[in-house]
Amino acid sequence: MAVEQQAKAIHFVRLKLRLTRNGLRGQAWRIVLFIFGIFAGLWAALGGFALFTGAGVAGGDAGLVIVTFAGAGLTLAWLLLPLLFFGVDETIDPARFALLPVPRRTLLRGMLAAAFVSVPALATVVALLGLVLGAAVRDGAAAAVVAGVGAVLGILTCVVGSRALTSAFASMLRSRRVRDLAAILIAVLASSVAPLQLAVSSLIAHSDLDRAGQIARVLAWTPLAAPYAAYVDVAEGRLLSALVRLAIAAAAVAALVAWWWSTLESATIGTASGARSSSSASDKKAVAALFPAALRVLRPGRFSGLVAREWRYWWRDPRRRASLVSLMIAGVVLPMVMRASVRVDQSRMPLPVAVAFSALLAALVLSNQFGTDGSAYALHLLVGVPGRVELRARACALALLMAPILVLVTVAVAVLTQAQSQVLAALGVVAAGLGIAAGTSALLSVLVPYAFPESTNPFAVSGGTGGLRGLLAVVGSFAALVLLAPLLVFALITHGLVAGLVVLAAGVGWGGVGLLLGTYLAGGILDRRGPEILAAVTPRR
Amino acid sequence: MDSALVLRGLVKQFDGLTAVGGVDLDVPVGSFYGLLGPNGAGKTTTLSMAVGLLRPDAGAVAVLGHDVWSDPVAAKRLLGALPDSVRMFDRLSGSELLAYVGLLRGMDPSVVDARAAELLDVLGLSDAGRTLVVDYSAGMKKKIGLACALLHAPRLLVLDEPFEAVDPVSAALIRDILHRYVAGGGTVILSSHVMEVVERLCTHVAILAGGQIRAVGSLDEVRQGRRLEDVFVSVVGGRVATGAELSWL
Incomplete structure (x- = not known):
């Protein structure tokens, strides 16, 4: 009797499709978002296709530069974007297979096949078809074959690399001992974007093809761009170096698969979260224990209790910790890069503009504040916390965390880049940006809350909401930027100490109004829609 | 006023499926009510x-005369709840969580400290120290949840x-804590699918199946001399498996 059937990769693909379909069922906004995501993917796919085809047809040095830069950019985007912004689709969670008799080899193949069934992966496939087409048109069949092999290796690097990186990261953040190390790693990753952007933008600015060519030739020997550049060698008759490039790419894929394999192993074994310090029972009083040392000056009450709990959560919740750390890094790196690299009319980017984005980003982290708490929000509903108190306390907790950092960064960047005269105005913009963005986030968080899966992976998003996360960030930052614009313009056209003081005062006032108004409106909605928000942020099981 | 909790015509549908189809229930003050x-x-x-x-979707709920949906502040002050399907703020330690709940309830910090220490002690959670609730065992999580529900001395649990x-x-x-709570004038309604628990504890029983109340009354009224389990099985629809199936086992 053939009762047992071997699990195959196709089953995982079907599972993923089925889960995606069920996730969309009966939720109009998710369907709209999904379609939006498909269009965005289509647009990116066609753009990439055109770019790679064009590079292939153009050939020569320009072609090589475009192919290597585009390839390296694609790989870096796959590796870094999930960590920093979008999260990784955890529709199929490997831990769920722990009890099933699925061989790990099958599991790996299945997870890989399922990972390809996603809009970004399919868009990348379409874009890379352009590589093959370009090679075929200009350089003939042999080059096209090498380009095809390269494309397969390239996309494997992207998909496996992003999986391996995020799951390794997740397990790192899960264990307390290495969480500081993880923070440093994020810092390194985030700051590695900056010099790259610097280099590329200065190259573009000087239209320096020779130097770009040098960099491209180096990049083409790294796994980032090697698979994409291999066919250029064939076209120029260097078959051996083409093979070496493919071998580099293949070795990188093998290494990434091995890495992913080991993280999968720990995921299916279900490593218990690292033993927590359960040292001797604290003899501190309960209320005093809730308040972190820095907040002990507050009088214990409902508002300060909320602030204290938020503070604890910013550090103890892995998902929040991940976003807080990347936020802090971005807050430091962004103004530095903007001051150092972007030039408007031969002068440097003004300091208020350079720090405005840090302030906006800092508060927009609240735009799904109920989603990060998940169904724990039920407690507030049971107790009947007034919406305005709740939202203002959350904003206050974040401001107490981020404002000192932003002030420090602003002053430090000003001193380092000789912009002391703009400090006051920049601080005013920071205050306004924080307040306005916090108000905007409060509204977003009650109007479009969405659930995160109950997973220990801080980068996990449930099927289809990765796009939402990105879209909301865009909408929120755009709205906040529009509201901030008048002050920013005023800060740019005025100069001098008095004007600086005016901007500072106006910024504090403007931000305060934005925060109070945003939380006033959002608080009313929260009071009316509490149960609906709870339902929206409760992960569906 | 002799009802601690009144449910009138409660209806809830999910995606067109009726989960609860018109439930009426009166939970008398001082009763120990089992929802089976x-x-x-x-x-x-x-x-x-x-x-x-x-x-x-339809219907009304009143806690000791206060409508939960139109007068939530008064109703929620009298109410303590232990929901089953939701998480707690589980990245706090037990005492931190209790302090948080107490402050949210607007209680005096010194009262919160005293009650939190006593609850942790009685429920045997003091040893857990600074362990986060997320690392508690399932049973410990139930106990800390119960402590959170009891902290403000509600009139209805x-x-x-x-x-x-x-x-x-x-x-x-x-069981002991709940018994004393009811003896002191409190009211408890709890859900369960374990007959023994309900039979030992409850003064009143309602049997819910398919979103409707199938049997309701005091324990003796519902039992009518039979075992609760037999009543339950016959009311709910009974077992159809005879044991002849699964012969390959």
């Missing part, structure tokens, strides 16, 4: 609507599956 039902009967949905976590995953020693302790 098989899995998927709508117990959690009913209790979630009763405590204000889930908005009913709504407990969803309070004995699930709790070991016998802790279960006896919880």
